[in-house]
Amino acid sequence: MRLTLHVWRQSGPRDAGRFVRYDVTDVSPDMSFLEMLDVLNQQLLGRQEEPIAFDHDCREGICGACGMVINGRPHGPQHATTTCQLHMRTFPDGAALWLEPWRARAFPVVKDLVVDRSAFDRVIAAGGFITARTGSAPEANSTLVPKRDADLAMDAAACIGCGACVAACPNASAMLFVAAKVSHLGLLPQGQPERATRVVSMVAQMDAEGFGACTNHGECMAACPKEISIDFIARLNRDYLKAVARPKPQAVKANGGDV
Amino acid sequence: MTPPTPPTAPTSPTVATPTRSGFVRSLVGKKVIMAVTGVILFLFVVGHLAGNLKVFEGPADFNAYAEGLRTVGAPFLARGQLLWAVRAVLLVSVLLHIWAAIAVTRASWAARPIGYHALTRTETTYAARTMRWGGVIIFLYVIYHLLDLTFGAVNPSFVPGDVYHNLVASFERWPVSAVYIAAVIVVGLHIDHGLWSAFQTLGLNRPPTFRWRRGIAAAIAVLITAGYVAIPVAVLTGTVR
Numbered sequence: 001m002r003l004t005l006h007v008w009r010q011s012g013p014r015d016a017g018r019f020v021r022y023d024v025t026d027v028s029p030d031m032s033f034l035e036m037l038d039v040l041n042q043q044l045l046g047r048q049e050e051p052i053a054f055d056h057d058c059r060e061g062i063c064g065a066c067g068m069v070i071n072g073r074p075h076g077p078q079h080a081t082t083t084c085q086l087h088m089r090t091f092p093d094g095a096a097l098w099l100e101p102w103r104a105r106a107f108p109v110v111k112d113l114v115v116d117r118s119a120f121d122r123v124i125a126a127g128g129f130i131t132a133r134t135g136s137a138p139e140a141n142s143t144l145v146p147k148r149d150a151d152l153a154m155d156a157a158a159c160i161g162c163g164a165c166v167a168a169c170p171n172a173s174a175m176l177f178v179a180a181k182v183s184h185l186g187l188l189p190q191g192q193p194e195r196a197t198r199v200v201s202m203v204a205q206m207d208a209e210g211f212g213a214c215t216n217h218g219e220c221m222a223a224c225p226k227e228i229s230i231d232f233i234a235r236l237n238r239d240y241l242k243a244v245a246r247p248k249p250q251a252v253k254a255n256g257g258d259v
Numbered sequence: 260m261t262p263p264t265p266p267t268a269p270t271s272p273t274v275a276t277p278t279r280s281g282f283v284r285s286l287v288g289k290k291v292i293m294a295v296t297g298v299i300l301f302l303f304v305v306g307h308l309a310g311n312l313k314v315f316e317g318p319a320d321f322n323a324y325a326e327g328l329r330t331v332g333a334p335f336l337a338r339g340q341l342l343w344a345v346r347a348v349l350l351v352s353v354l355l356h357i358w359a360a361i362a363v364t365r366a367s368w369a370a371r372p373i374g375y376h377a378l379t380r381t382e383t384t385y386a387a388r389t390m391r392w393g394g395v396i397i398f399l400y401v402i403y404h405l406l407d408l409t410f411g412a413v414n415p416s417f418v419p420g421d422v423y424h425n426l427v428a429s430f431e432r433w434p435v436s437a438v439y440i441a442a443v444i445v446v447g448l449h450i451d452h453g454l455w456s457a458f459q460t461l462g463l464n465r466p467p468t469f470r471w472r473r474g475i476a477a478a479i480a481v482l483i484t485a486g487y488v489a490i491p492v493a494v495l496t497g498t499v500r
Contacts, residue, residue, distance in 0.1 A: 006376075017373075019376065069375060069378070071377065071379065072375065072376075072377035072378045072379035073379045073381070098376050098377060100375055100376055103371055103373055103374065103375055104370055104371055105369060105370050105371065105372055106370065168378070170367075170378070170383065170388075171366075171367035171370060171371075172367065172370035172371040173367065173370070196277055197277070200277045200281065203285050203286075203287050204281060204285060206286075207284070207285055207286055207366075210369065210370055211370055212286075212366055212367030212368075212369075212370030212371065213286040213289070213290060213363040213364075213366050213367050214286075214290065215363070215367070215387065215390065215456070216387065216452070216455070216456040216459050216460075217382060217383035217384075217387050217388075218382035218383060218387075219380070219381060219382050219383055221382060222381040222382040223381075230459070231464050233459060234458070234459045234460075234462050234463070234464035235462065235464070236287075236462075237287060237290070237291070237459070237460055237461065237462040238461075238462025238463075238464075239462075240285075240287050240288075240462075241291060241461070241462055243277045244277045244278075244279065244281075244282045244288070246277065248277075
């Protein structure tokens with residue numbers, strides 16, 4: 001296969017960045033997208049040029065490290081597939097491909113196609129701990145979870161935090177990510193004690209990071225490699241409303257409540 | 260190509276306690292305000308249509324309905340009291356709706372300072388993409404609509420109290436009817452996306468609503484649009500004169 005790549009090159013956070021054209025030959029249809037970039041980088045190194053920086057780790061679609069916008073679609077055109085699991089046979093011979101980083105104020109470009117997704121880590125950190133006994137593993141069935149809740153919690157927990165939802169959103173909103181993280185704990189009995197403070201803290205951190213507001217386009221769901229549904233966004237909204245509406249616990253004086 | 264903004268300084272996570280001021284500050288809270296006021300305005304649009312369709316019952320009934328809006332609640336309420344109370348609620352709703360929309364839009368525009376070479380649309384709809392400018396169009400049209408049929412300032416022969424006559428006099432001019440039909444179609448698109456969005460924003464996605472919310476919203480939007488469009492069409496074709 002022959003390909004024409006237009007790759008976003010940006011030497012660092014303060015560089016303006018630009019598209020650079022590369023003609024790649026001898027691409028096997030069986031290569032993964034990242035292997036194709038590895039081949040191009042070998043050629044660039046041979047020509048004493050700077051290789052293209054891109055994020056990757058497991059290359060089996062489960063770590064969430066990789067990701068770039070390929071011809072206007074985060075992770076490329078194939079449904080429910082991370083960039084590392086995308087194969088070159090997806091594209092026709094001679095295809096022209098535009099490769100861009102996730103574009104969001106909250107995801108500053110580190111270099112080329114690599115963005116800093118620490119904002120997601122800080123949103124998760126804002127969620128805080130869950131109250132759980134530590135020590136030896138409890139007996140498996142000591143806390144019963146209805147099958148439907150367990151399945152739904154697992155659907156939310158499938159989020160790998162790749163950021164494709166933000167990249168695909170016309171508003172650069174992180175609602176699908178935050179909704180998934182809020183929901184997978186909110187659906188389980190272990191997540192109940194901090195349920196209200198968790199959702200409020202994570203939503204506050206999401207806003208502080210500079211993500212946009214959800215306007216229900218649904219693009220995030222279409223781009224998500226783990227097929228996480230926007231039903232979780234409604235669940236987040238409901239949890240948030242409940243947390244704000246819920247009466248705050250009041251201190252009771254020793255005399256039984258008469259202040 | 261504009262130079263990129265320097266990386267945002269890492270903000271340290273804090274555990275926030277649920278507060279009402281935090282609710283208003285948050286984008287989720289603003290969306291809820293937009294959804295609640297949107298539902299209020301939607302209910303007005305439904306009620307307004309139900310009243311307007313009385314135009315097909317003739318001048319006497321239609322004018323009696325308009326007068327009834329002022330005398331409803333008598334003798335407990337003074338003339339026009341309830342009407343003005345409703346108008347106050349609607350005005351506050353409109354202002355809050357617009358305020359929330361501007362705040363949310365500004366946040367979203369700021370969230371992506373450097374755009375894509377191309378971003379392919381896969382899931383979004385025409386209605387979803389036209390919410391912002393559609394809202395501006397509706398706002399401008401409502402001002403004209405009030406000047407035409409409520410205040411009579413731009414009506415060709417305004418007679419206070421004879422709303423049937425005012426309506427016919429205005430819609431007899433085909434450009435006015437054409438603009439009205441166009442505006443009502445924008446309202447229909449706004450309701451189509453807005454109504455199902457309200458379900459989503461208010462967290463109402465439990466069975467049995469969630470499977471049907473998009474279809475229900477679209478059906479309601481089509482019915483409302485058709486109902487409103489029928490009025491100028493009836494005037495232009497001479498059914499209502």
